[in-house]
Amino acid sequence: MVINPSRPRGRPRNFDESEALKKATQVFWSKSYDGVAIDDLVAGMGVGRQSLYSVFGDKRTIFLRVLRAYAERKGAGAAKALFSPPAVRDSLAGFLRHAVEAATEEGSVPGCLMVCVAPLVDDPEVRQFLKDAAAGGLALVERRFYDGISAGEIPSDFPVTTRARQVIDLARGLTMHAQLGAPRKALLKDAEEAAELVLLPRRGNAPTEG
Amino acid sequence: MVINPSRPRGRPRNFDESEALKKATQVFWSKSYDGVAIDDLVAGMGVGRQSLYSVFGDKRTIFLRVLRAYAERKGAGAAKALFSPPAVRDSLAGFLRHAVEAATEEGSVPGCLMVCVAPLVDDPEVRQFLKDAAAGGLALVERRFYDGISAGEIPSDFPVTTRARQVIDLARGLTMHAQLGAPRKALLKDAEEAAELVLLPRRGNAPTEG
DNA sequence: ATGGTTTTTGGACTCGATGGTAATAAATCC
DNA sequence: GGATTTATTACCATCGAGTCCAAAAACCAT
Numbered sequence: 001m002v003i004n005p006s007r008p009r010g011r012p013r014n015f016d017e018s019e020a021l022k023k024a025t026q027v028f029w030s031k032s033y034d035g036v037a038i039d040d041l042v043a044g045m046g047v048g049r050q051s052l053y054s055v056f057g058d059k060r061t062i063f064l065r066v067l068r069a070y071a072e073r074k075g076a077g078a079a080k081a082l083f084s085p086p087a088v089r090d091s092l093a094g095f096l097r098h099a100v101e102a103a104t105e106e107g108s109v110p111g112c113l114m115v116c117v118a119p120l121v122d123d124p125e126v127r128q129f130l131k132d133a134a135a136g137g138l139a140l141v142e143r144r145f146y147d148g149i150s151a152g153e154i155p156s157d158f159p160v161t162t163r164a165r166q167v168i169d170l171a172r173g174l175t176m177h178a179q180l181g182a183p184r185k186a187l188l189k190d191a192e193e194a195a196e197l198v199l200l201p202r203r204g205n206a207p208t209e210g
Numbered sequence: 211m212v213i214n215p216s217r218p219r220g221r222p223r224n225f226d227e228s229e230a231l232k233k234a235t236q237v238f239w240s241k242s243y244d245g246v247a248i249d250d251l252v253a254g255m256g257v258g259r260q261s262l263y264s265v266f267g268d269k270r271t272i273f274l275r276v277l278r279a280y281a282e283r284k285g286a287g288a289a290k291a292l293f294s295p296p297a298v299r300d301s302l303a304g305f306l307r308h309a310v311e312a313a314t315e316e317g318s319v320p321g322c323l324m325v326c327v328a329p330l331v332d333d334p335e336v337r338q339f340l341k342d343a344a345a346g347g348l349a350l351v352e353r354r355f356y357d358g359i360s361a362g363e364i365p366s367d368f369p370v371t372t373r374a375r376q377v378i379d380l381a382r383g384l385t386m387h388a389q390l391g392a393p394r395k396a397l398l399k400d401a402e403e404a405a406e407l408v409l410l411p412r413r414g415n416a417p418t419e420g
Numbered sequence: 421a422t423g424g425t426t427t428t429t430g431g432a433c434t435c436g437a438t439g440g441t442a443a444t445a446a447a448t449c450c
Numbered sequence: 451g452g453a454t455t456t457a458t459t460a461c462c463a464t465c466g467a468g469t470c471c472a473a474a475a476a477c478c479a480t
Contacts (some may be wrong), residue, residue, distance in 0.1 A: 008455080009448075010448065010453085010456065011447040011448055014457070031332075034244030035332065048457055051457065053440070053441085119390060120245075120330060122241075131391065166400075169379070169380050169382075170380060172386045173376075173382040177379065180341055203406075219426055220427025221429070221476050224429075248466070248468085258430060260429065260431090263469085264428080265428090
């Protein structure tokens with residue numbers, strides 16, 4: 001049952017580790033941490049009970065690993081959406097659309113592991129991770145705004161921090177709306193509108209090009 | 211152990227029904243539905259196991275009742291915040307502040323039963339209720355916008371529906387931020403800023419008074 | 421008062437589900 | 451064939467949901 005030349009001795013595993021973790025993500029996503037029993041992971045990951053414990057550890061450990069991997073993927077996607085387009089508006093729209101798309105994936109329960117399920121996990125390590133991740137997302141958006149200022153696309157007195165926080169808040173709101181079953185199409189439109197909203201000039205300022 | 215003159219026969223209850231429900235709210239709030247065992251309710255509500263089943267029913271039934279009561283209180287508070295102030299800006303700020311305050315109550319776990327815990331309950335009735343509640347909240351904000359238009363405070367081409375949705379999204383975002391441990395003071399400031407944001411004139415429109 | 425009736429109480433009990441471990445078999449390398 | 455790692459199955463101990471039953475606390479009638 002093998003091809004690989006440099007194999008690590010002993011009976012080969014019957015599953016792919018990262019593949020199993022992806023499946024675990026789905027399990028937690030759809031059943032929400034507290035709702036997940038070990039047997040759900042056994043069934044969902046395609047890994048025997050014993051192997052699961054020896055390779056991945058207990059439920060909490062698995063969840064932390066899943067969460068970290070998911071956050072990394074999502075963060076990378078967000079950064080790409082944010083820093084690829086030349087125009088700030090497109091960056092924000094892409095960022096928000098990305099959130100919406102992740103939350104309305106076909107064939108998967110709507111919602112988001114980080115926004116909808118992880119916050120309810122009563123664990124200090126999870127909480128700290130979420131705080132850090134949120135701060136990271138915020139910093140990303142802020143940086144994009146500053147880039148826009150440098151590029152002369154946004155006035156230099158643009159309230160970067162405030163608006164960045166509002167972008168994050170709107171993203172969370174959209175994600176929760178998705179979780180409640182809002183259709184992707186409508187949410188994508190909301191994402192566009194949200195991007196426009198947070199770029200509006202403050203009162204009393206001459207509007208920028210747009 | 212009695213004062214009431216017209217008593218309903220039989221041994222009197224040892225607890226106050228609505229008081230017990232309030233305590234149940236705290237239990238679900240802090241332990242998040244799936245994390246709640248019957249014994250948690252028994253301990254938290256101050257009601258014996260047997261009485262709990264015979265008076266309130268099982269966990270799901272209790273949660274639904276708790277949720278309905280909570281939604282009613284919260285909806286009333288939101289409506290009051292929204293329709294008491296004469297200026298739209300103050301209405302929105304009050305609405306959002308109200309959400310923040312509810313989510314950062316002293317001595318209680320931060321967050322919100324409707325925003326943070328109920329969406330994860332895997333139950334069609336709960337989901338439907340949440341959808342309806344969200345629609346209700348949205349309608350409230352829309353109505354306030356229309357009132358503002360009637361009063362001449364807002365231009366008649368104000369994108370009511372879009373902005374109302376954004377108010378809701380921002381409220382959700384603020385609530386989730388609270389759940390993650392953001393301090394009330396900062397969130398209250400965010401609420402104010404969010405209220406200003408959603409009232410900004412669209413691009414290409416002459417700014418209204420403000 | 422006193423006993424009957426009604427409702428609540430508190431504890432005991434059952435039984436299935438679940439987390440975690442141990443023991444044995446299987447697959448691979450050396 | 452021996453060593454090493456994984457897979458499979460069985461097992462145990464605990465926890466939790468829901469029910470049953472006897473005792474308690476009130477009311478009512480006599």
